[in-house]
Amino acid sequence: MITVQISKDGKPLIWSAEVTVFLYVFVEWIRLREEYRIVGGLIGVLPNLPNQEVLNGLPMSLLPEETTLLLEKNIICLKTFPSLSRCPGEGVVKAFKHHCRSVQVEQADQMKEERKSALLGLVDKIVEGRRRKRLGLDTKKKRKKGKSAENTDNDAEEKEKIVELLKPIEEIERKTVLDEELAKIPPLSRENTLVQTFTTYPWLSPEDACPVNWTFPSNEEERTRYLTFKDLWTKGFYITTGHKFGGDFLVYPGDPVKFHSHFIVVCVSYTNSMSVHQLISYGRLGSSVRKTVVLASLPQDSSEVKFQSIKWAGSSAVPFS
Amino acid sequence: MNNGNIHPVLKDLLAFGCGDQRIPPAAFAVFMDLSEVRAVWDLQYQFCKALDIIYLTGRENVSDIETNIYLPLPASYTVSPAWLEKVQNSLSTKNRGLILAFKDADSTVVYYQITEGLVTPDSLEIVQERKASEERRRLLQTELWRKRSQLYEMAKHNSNSINDNEHTA
Numbered sequence: 001m002i003t004v005q006i007s008k009d010g011k012p013l014i015w016s017a018e019v020t021v022f023l024y025v026f027v028e029w030i031r032l033r034e035e036y037r038i039v040g041g042l043i044g045v046l047p048n049l050p051n052q053e054v055l056n057g058l059p060m061s062l063l064p065e066e067t068t069l070l071l072e073k074n075i076i077c078l079k080t081f082p083s084l085s086r087c088p089g090e091g092v093v094k095a096f097k098h099h100c101r102s103v104q105v106e107q108a109d110q111m112k113e114e115r116k117s118a119l120l121g122l123v124d125k126i127v128e129g130r131r132r133k134r135l136g137l138d139t140k141k142k143r144k145k146g147k148s149a150e151n152t153d154n155d156a157e158e159k160e161k162i163v164e165l166l167k168p169i170e171e172i173e174r175k176t177v178l179d180e181e182l183a184k185i186p187p188l189s190r191e192n193t194l195v196q197t198f199t200t201y202p203w204l205s206p207e208d209a210c211p212v213n214w215t216f217p218s219n220e221e222e223r224t225r226y227l228t229f230k231d232l233w234t235k236g237f238y239i240t241t242g243h244k245f246g247g248d249f250l251v252y253p254g255d256p257v258k259f260h261s262h263f264i265v266v267c268v269s270y271t272n273s274m275s276v277h278q279l280i281s282y283g284r285l286g287s288s289v290r291k292t293v294v295l296a297s298l299p300q301d302s303s304e305v306k307f308q309s310i311k312w313a314g315s316s317a318v319p320f321s
Numbered sequence: 322m323n324n325g326n327i328h329p330v331l332k333d334l335l336a337f338g339c340g341d342q343r344i345p346p347a348a349f350a351v352f353m354d355l356s357e358v359r360a361v362w363d364l365q366y367q368f369c370k371a372l373d374i375i376y377l378t379g380r381e382n383v384s385d386i387e388t389n390i391y392l393p394l395p396a397s398y399t400v401s402p403a404w405l406e407k408v409q410n411s412l413s414t415k416n417r418g419l420i421l422a423f424k425d426a427d428s429t430v431v432y433y434q435i436t437e438g439l440v441t442p443d444s445l446e447i448v449q450e451r452k453a454s455e456e457r458r459r460l461l462q463t464e465l466w467r468k469r470s471q472l473y474e475m476a477k478h479n480s481n482s483i484n485d486n487e488h489t490a
Contacts, residue, residue, distance in 0.1 A: 235439075251439075262441055273399035276423050283433045292442045297402035308405055309440035313420050313432035314359075 021067045021078065022059040024200050029060050036075060037233065038066050039240050039256055047197055063241060064216040065229035071214060079209040084201065092203050103196055108188040119181050126177050127169050135161045220298075224267045224305070228296040231305045232265070242266075246285065247293065263294045263309075270297040270306070279310065287312035330366070337368035339375060343395035347424040348375040351393035354422075354430045355379060363388070372411060389418045391432075396425040409437055 023029055023040070032038040040063065042056035049055065062070070070076040088096070131137075217226040225248060232239050238252040240261075247264035250256075264286060268274065286293035295308040327335075330352055334345040348366065355361040361379035368375050377391040390412055394400075400421075409419060420434045443451075465472070 263439060268402060271401055271403045273401040273404070276394060276396050276398050276400065279400060279421070279433065280423060280431060286442070290442055290445075290448060292440050294439060295402055299403070306402060306406060307438050308402055309436045309438065311434040311436070311440060313434040315429065315431040 021062040021064075023062065024059045026058060029058060032060075032070070032075075033255070036070070036073075037236075037238050038062070038070065039238055040066060041241065063229075064222070065226050065239075067214065068216050068226055069230055069233060078212040078214055080212050081204060081208045082210060083204070083208040095203055099202075104188070104190065104193050107193045111188055112182070112185065115185055116178075116182060119178055123174050123178055123181075124169060126181065127173055128165070130177070131165050135164055137161055137165060221267075221269075224269075224296065224298040227298055227303060228265060228267055228305050245289065245291070248296075251294075261291060263292050264289075265294045265296050265307075267296045270299045283310040283312050286310060334366065334375060337375060339368065340373045343397065344373070344375055344393065347395045347422075348377070348393040350424045350428050351391060351422040351430055352377060355391060361389075369411065372408060374408070376412060378417075387417060389420050391420050391422050393422045393424060393430075396423050398423075405435055406437070409435075 023032070029040075032040070040060040042058065043061050044057040044059050046055055046057040067076075067078070071078065217223045229239055229249065232249065232251055238254060238256055238259075240250045240252070240256055242248050242250045242264055244250065245264045246266075248267045249263075249265040250261040251263040251265055252259045252261045264282075266282065282293040282295070293310045295310065296305050297308075298305055328349070331345070331349045334348050334352075337345070339345055352364065352366060355377060356364050359381075361381060362383050362385075364377060364379040366375060366377045374392060374394075377393070378388050379391070380388050392408065392412075412419065418434050418436070420432050422430050422432050424430050
């Protein structure tokens, strides 16, 4: 069972539903999509790419139709967490602070570890540099320069120094240098640590979960929408919301990532008349985007949705049409 | 009104006794467009009393086996899914395409095919093919239009020579 968190936000977000259903967990999202052809809508920000809105990330919001279908098929269970809208209690505050501290300490340790391994590679060079300094020997570059300027009169002394310089480095010397260098590292300040952005709420306990009274579909209009969705889903299509094209649903023959949608489904009342202009605008829309506009309606006292496909079939020879 | 001066088809259409006064003129406009512009084959018109509509039947191409049902409606008409289904059932459109022909006040006619169920849209290849054939037709028409005076002269010349021949004969 997948637990879908539900949060009340007061304003109608999807088709006059007062509640929007969110799903936060990646594996569950991919499972719903691949196994159950439920696409939903990603409304979150990708942690790695926060400054764009072409690709969205979790959470996924579910359409009311998707929610009802998944509930009916016993694939998900809806839970609400009232504790999420309350001020966090003392325990949670403590846990959060502790978590922040431990993350900081971990990062400081990690940084020290990395600095140490970097220093280990350099330690021989540092030792050599120090020896040179102590012996008053110049670096190679400086020495070359010096040699050309003044002739070598104190060669013997120089030789002695070089012998001293090239003596093998003792382990103890290495260790002292390393310790000295490590001591020089300043402590990691708070500003320089990374702050974790949570993608789920880590301190949610199962006891906080409350059952949700899910009422969609509650009227005739919603019933038409739901049964239309279910019918198309049963036929094996992928369905997303159709706002983009002025319909109720967009119907895809496969995963929307790989396919263009075939149908723009508009849910209408079975008996209410619509003007011819309305019908023409549907047909025109369909032909201009190479999709079929389908009217879906539910006859009274029936649970079988009727579909009518509209297809442009030409017009009289009008100039400038 | 002098009935002697009106088109025989319009006369027939008016004589059906359609309750909706807007239907016969719409049907006539659609008839004219179908017969004169689109050159539909075996064009016929009938009246359905139960639905109070006039409908036309015909084939788009001479080779077509399938007949289409054209349903002329004025642009001020309203339709509902229930009504569409009733039309489909009573005109037995199972094997025939039902094409609604909406006629506007300026005598523009637009055609929309209504089919029960889900009809997959045409593939890109079909659309491209159709566009190409339309393009060819348009080219032919412009060519004809450009050479119209030449054609006219040719026709005149030919008919004159025929007339001359007749006279001499």
